[in-house]
Structures are given as structure tokens and as C-alpha cells.
Amino acid sequence: PDLEILFGGEIRRPESGDDKKLRLGITSEYEIDLWGRIRSGIEAERYRARATHADYQTAALSLSAEVVRTWYQLMEARNQLDLFEHQIETNQQVLSLIRARFGSGQIRSVDILRQRQLLESTREQKIATESRIQVLEHQLAVLLGRPPQDGIEYAYRPLPDLPPLPNTGLPAELVQRRPDVQKAYRLLQATDRDLAVAISNRYPRLSLTAS
16 A cells, blocks of 8 residues: 655744644545555566576576686696696706707707707796786686785695586476577567566556545
8 A cells, every 4th residue: 555644744933823724634645455566566576586596596507617617727727837837847857968969979960959949848838837827816716806916825736536427317407498499488478478467567556546
């Protein structure tokens, strides 16, 4: 029901004397939902609320997936960095052996040049990987809602073993659990209830008024 309260006062001071007036009123109106118009409108808003919740679930799922994807890329880059550091040590050892053999006249100078190029190429890849790690760390900090300049602390360990695939059931059941599909379905239900409201608006209304 709608309830309206009115309050007013007035004071007049003519020559004959003061004239005071005080007004107080209460008005109430209640519409009887004969054709289900109000009920359909309430149901439509409930479906829209559920669609908004599905939007929230979609955003949370997307954010979680992006955090996991960035973390895996970061672990991959750290493993690559370890591999490049180990490769640089190996290339330096091979270069030392080649120089020793060159001193004894067993190989040509072009072999030394080729090994130096390989060593410098590995160092360039290491620098590129270090830059990629910094970018991924900043990206992960932003996804976690933290300032990138403060840095983040994370456990550096090898990539974990993947768990077994979950029992998702039939493909149709899996699709129905998707938040975006649920949102579209809730909006469709809300539109159906809006249509019921529009049809009910064609019929007369019955309201009770008291004052």
C-alpha cells in the first residue's frame, strides 16, 4: 500500500485577532492485484537480480581463469630462465674447450666465432625472459588488486601435476551451468514476466483508497 501523510500550519494576524489553522491528513491507497500485474512485475525484477548475479559469477570466473593463466605463464618463464642460465654456463664451458683446441691447432677460428654467437644469442634470450617475468609479475599484481610497484610474493616451484578431469556430466548439463547462459535464460524469463505485465495493463484496475 501507498501511504501519504500531509501536515501544514497557518497563522494569520489580522486586526481582529490571530487566526490559527492546523491541517493533518493521512491518505492510503492499495491496489488489488486482480490480474497478476504486480506479481509479474516482482517476478521480473527477481529474474533480473538473478541475471545480475550470473554476471558477477561470470566476472569472478574470468578473473580466476586469468590469474591462473598468468601464474602458469610466470612459472613457465621462470623455468625457461633457469634453463637459459644453465645453457649459458654450458656454452661458456664449450667455448673454453674450443679455445683450448684452437690453441693446439685442432679447429678453425670460425668455430670459436660460431660458439660466441651462440653464447650471445642465449644471453639475449635470457634478458628477454627476465623482461617477460617482470611484465607477468606486474600483470599478476594488477589481477590481484595490488600496486605493481610493490611487487608480489609467490612460491616458485615447478609446475604442479594436473588433477583428473572433473565429472561434468552431459554436454547439455555443462552448458546450462555456464553463468552467461544462465544470465540469458534469466533475462528471457524476466522479459516473459514483462509481457505478462503489459497484458495485465489492458484490464481495469481496482484500488482501495482511504483518507
